[in-house]
Amino acid sequence: MPRALLDAVIHAPLRLQIAAMLAAADTVDFATMREMLDVSESVLSKHVKVLEEAGYVAIRKITSDHRQRTWLGLTSAGRKAFAAHAAALRDLVG
Amino acid sequence: MPRALLDAVIHAPLRLQIAAMLAAADTVDFATMREMLDVSESVLSKHVKVLEEAGYVAIRKITSDHRQRTWLGLTSAGRKAFAAHAAALRDLVG
DNA sequence: AATTCCACTTTCTATCACGGAAAGTAAGGT
């Protein structure tokens, strides 16, 4: 029954970690996240895109200091969804 | 980095629920679990099999009272794996 | 202005997971 409460977009292992990192750190840049998760650029890019298309993650590309960096952060919908998912997991896992 | 700590066998939504139910109830029979999860027999059977092949679930077929029932329970390895997974999730989800 | 970098993004290709329907199996009843 609580299956409906588990958000498939967030539940996938990598995306759960992405969401958790963003929930904890507010914003993280692409390269740093890639290193922390130890995945290829294409994989991270695609998972971030899934989260973005779900309206959970906001992508901001900023050029500063002769470097362009992509900053990632949760939207308010993303924060809500993550909180709900976290609650569902806690409920399940005790 | 904690990706390694998430057990793919347990993480799948349905199997996470199965494991959680068995962790909470010790044993549950197939039919009851099927109703609680609201899935088809084939789907439950296959997920249970995955858990069994991982050594996490023990299947016991018992005939009593003119009815045969399949009882499911976690093995000690299953209990350990679930506990570890639960810890990893809590760590991730805060 | 053309070229090179950089930092991702998208495409390509292959594999693997998942679901349900339907067919199959095993152990009793009748």
Place this chain on the structure above:
DNA sequence: ACCTTACTTTCCGTGATAGAAAGTGGAATT
């Protein structure tokens, strides 16, 4: 021998995931 119960396995189609390689767009360099 046949039927029912209670799953199990097969069949088949769909969707997710991964990584390599090619592509894109905006600096920075020449």
